[in-house]
Amino acid sequence: MSNKYVEMGLSSPVNLTWEVSLACNLRCTTCLSSSGAPAEGELTTAEALALVEEVHQAGVFQINFGGGEPFMRPDFEEILAACHERGIMTCISTNGTLIDEARVARLVKPKGLVAIQVSMDGAIARTCDAIRGRGVFDRAVEALKLLAATPIPTSINTVLTRQNAGEIPAMYQLAHTLGVSLRVSRFRPSGRGADNWEELRPTPEQLIAFSGWLSRSGDVRTGDSFFSLTSQERQGLGLNLCGAAKLTCCVGPTGNMYPCAFLQTERFKAGSLRDLTFREIWDGSEIYASFRSLRIHSCEECQRFDQCHGGCPAVAWHLKNDLDGGDPECLERCVTSIAQKNSAAAAA
Amino acid sequence: MATAGIKLHPACRVRREGFGLLFYDARGPRLLFAETGSLIPVDFFGTPRGRDEFPEGTTEQQKTVLRKFVSNLLDKGFLREQ
Numbered sequence: 372m373s374n375k376y377v378e379m380g381l382s383s384p385v386n387l388t389w390e391v392s393l394a395c396n397l398r399c400t401t402c403l404s405s406s407g408a409p410a411e412g413e414l415t416t417a418e419a420l421a422l423v424e425e426v427h428q429a430g431v432f433q434i435n436f437g438g439g440e441p442f443m444r445p446d447f448e449e450i451l452a453a454c455h456e457r458g459i460m461t462c463i464s465t466n467g468t469l470i471d472e473a474r475v476a477r478l479v480k481p482k483g484l485v486a487i488q489v490s491m492d493g494a495i496a497r498t499c500d501a502i503r504g505r506g507v508f509d510r511a512v513e514a515l516k517l518l519a520a521t522p523i524p525t526s527i528n529t530v531l532t533r534q535n536a537g538e539i540p541a542m543y544q545l546a547h548t549l550g551v552s553l554r555v556s557r558f559r560p561s562g563r564g565a566d567n568w569e570e571l572r573p574t575p576e577q578l579i580a581f582s583g584w585l586s587r588s589g590d591v592r593t594g595d596s597f598f599s600l601t602s603q604e605r606q607g608l609g610l611n612l613c614g615a616a617k618l619t620c621c622v623g624p625t626g627n628m629y630p631c632a633f634l635q636t637e638r639f640k641a642g643s644l645r646d647l648t649f650r651e652i653w654d655g656s657e658i659y660a661s662f663r664s665l666r667i668h669s670c671e672e673c674q675r676f677d678q679c680h681g682g683c684p685a686v687a688w689h690l691k692n693d694l695d696g697g698d699p700e701c702l703e704r705c706v707t708s709i710a711q712k713n714s715a716a717a718a719a
Numbered sequence: 720m721a722t723a724g725i726k727l728h729p730a731c732r733v734r735r736e737g738f739g740l741l742f743y744d745a746r747g748p749r750l751l752f753a754e755t756g757s758l759i760p761v762d763f764f765g766t767p768r769g770r771d772e773f774p775e776g777t778t779e780q781q782k783t784v785l786r787k788f789v790s791n792l793l794d795k796g797f798l799r800e801q
Contacts, residue, residue, distance in 0.1 A: 376752045382736055385743055385750065430734040432743040460732065460745050482729070485745045618750075 374680075377617045380663055383429035383653055385614075388621040388632045389436055391419070391450065394443035397466050398563075399503045401492065401530045401571060403633055405562040406439040410624040416446040418626065418644075420453050425649040427457040433485060435462045437632065439624065442469040448477060451484070460485045464528060467491075467514030468507065479521045488528035488554055489514050494541035498534055502571075512549070519550035526552040526592065533570070536577040539584060543591065554592040555585075560689040561633045575705035582702055599682035599701040612680035616641075616662035620653065628652045630662045633685035670697045724767030725789060728799045735761045742797045751797060753788065764798060 392413055395406035414422065426434065434454055441447050441463055454461050467489040478484060489511050493499035496508035503511075511527075518525040527546045529535065535542075539555065546553040560568040573581070582600040585591060598610050610618070615630035622628055626644035629635045641656035653659065667681025681687075682698020690699045698704070727733060732743045739755035758781060760774060770789060773782055792798040 376736070376738060376741075379737070381741065382734075385741075386748075432732045432734070433745060433748070458732070460730075485730075 374612060377612070377614070378663070381618065383650070384431055384620050385618045386433040386435055387426060387431050388619065389422075389434050390438050390621065390623050390632060390635070391436055391441050391447060392439040392444045393624050395438060395440040395466070396443065396468060397440070397504050397507060399466075399490070399492070400563055400567045401502055401532060401558055402563040403559060403561045404439065404635060409439070409443075413444075413624045414626050414644075416449065419446065419450050422622070422626070422644060422649065423450060423453040423457065423459070425644075427454075427459055429650050429653065431459065433460040433462065435464065437464040440466050440469065442474070448474075451478075455482065455484065462486045462488065464488045464490065465514075466503070466507065467511040470514035470517060472517060475517045475521060475523075479523060484523060486524040486526065487518055488526050489518070489551075490530070491515075491527045491542070492529055492532065493535045494538040494545050498538055501534065502530075502532065515549045515551055524552070526554040528554045528556055530556050530558045531573055531577075531581060532558050533573050533577065536573050536581060539581065543588065552590065552592065554594060555581075555597070556594055557597055557683070557686075559633045559683070559686055561635075561685065565689060572700075575700075575708045578700060578705045579702065579709070599679045599686075599698045600705075611678055613662075613665075613682070613684055615684070616656075616659040620659070628656070630658060631685055633683075634688065665695055667695050667697050669695070670701075673703055675701070675703050723801060724769055724772075725764070725793065725798050725800050726767045727764040728797060731797045733761060733764065733797075742792070744797060746796075751792075751795065755788070758785070764792075767801060 390404060392409055393404060393406050394409035398407055442465060451461055462485045465487060490503065491499055491508065491511045492502040493508065499508040500506065515525060515527065527542060529539070529542055531539070543553050558564060558571060558573065578600060585593065585597065585600070598612070620628055620630060621632045621635065622644065623635050628641040628644065629639050630641065639658055641658040642652035644652070665684060670676055670681040679698065679701060682701045684694045686698055686700060687696045688694050730744060730746045733740050738752060740753040740759060740761065742751040742753060763774065770786065773785055777785065789798065793800065
């Protein structure tokens with residue numbers, strides 16, 4: 372990754388996370404956006420299609436659709452088609468419960484659909500359903516089987532938690548058995564994730580163990596959400612810094628733009644697409660400018676600085692109210708935290 | 720039947736940036752920042768072309784650089800020969 376060009380600022384994002392709706396038929400305890408009922412004033416179909424054209428004109432390569440559950444929007448496939456007609460590549464993050472044969476047959480047609488990620492938070496139903504709801508594991512498996520039989524690159528997307536950390540190798544096996552790949556995402560304290568943070572957050576020991584496992588599992592993707600834990604072995608497989616407002620940004624269900632999906636609050640609102648154009652917000656937002664110039668000085672002396680540049684500012688914000696305070700869950704801090712715990716135990 | 724030649728891989732996209740061309744490969748995903756300045760138009764790899772086909776007005780020195788650049792893009796999978 373050439374940090375020089377990223378820090379200079381690109382003419383538009385490389386990819387865009389678009390939370391098309393807050394509507395969701397599940398109530399997962401890890402949900403970053405507390406999805407459930409649709410948000411008041413979600414973008415209309417006409418507004419959504421106009422945004423696709425704006426994003427195309429801006430040169431954005433890929434849109435990663437999430438929510439909520441994207442398929443809860445009746446016009447979602449129309450929005451997808453508009454992307455593909457313009458050559459925009461797409462990735463869909465779904466809970467899998469609204470995937471059936473007919474939908475898969477429609478999804479398999481367009482050229483441009485890069486991938487589908489089906490969320491699953493445990494290798495067995497008991498673990499997964501405790502987070503995502505009763506019966507969801509089985510329904511996700513059915514969706515994965517349907518998708519695995521198509522050329523659509525499909526993955527299981529797992530949010531790493533205290534409860535499923537021990538099952539990650541088994542999830543890897545499950546993914547292989549189903550003929551899909553595994554993607555592991557970081558649990559962050561936003562939305563319902565904030566409400567359940569203390570119960571679900573992985574321990575420092577689990578994070579270190581996961582980092583080690585990840586270093587031996589080059590074919591597991593992380594969507595760059597674990598660059599704070601990246602080992603030497605995975606250098607070059609993804610980002611080594613936060614890409615918010617530099618390589619990526621987020622559009623919320625009502626057309627507000629944010630640096631990333633984990634900072635969808637008024638404090639971090641970069642602008643509304645109902646007031647300004649996509650390009651005006653990308654080029655002119657003070658919030659985006661502040662993220663582009665954000666330097667985590669407190670981490671600069673760290674031996675791992677080149678590998679993570681201070682980690683995820685969103686986690687630092689949610690846990691310490693301090694954007695440039697460094698990632699509280701980085702590999703270095705995990706090691707320190709365990710050492711402190713051990714010396715406290717020895718002293719006692 | 721598709722015309723033979725070198726073309727952008729279907730999983731890749733390219734756009735113009737101030738420094739030259741920015742290539743994106745969705746399979747990684749990965750990026751390639753190519754400091755080509757204004758030497759190559761952004762749609763240059765949109766249609767199949769031969770290894771020695773360059774924009775009009777390209778000097779011999781520039782052609783040497785471009786040959787190496789195209790070969791590098793082929794090696795990295797951003798372009799493919801069909």
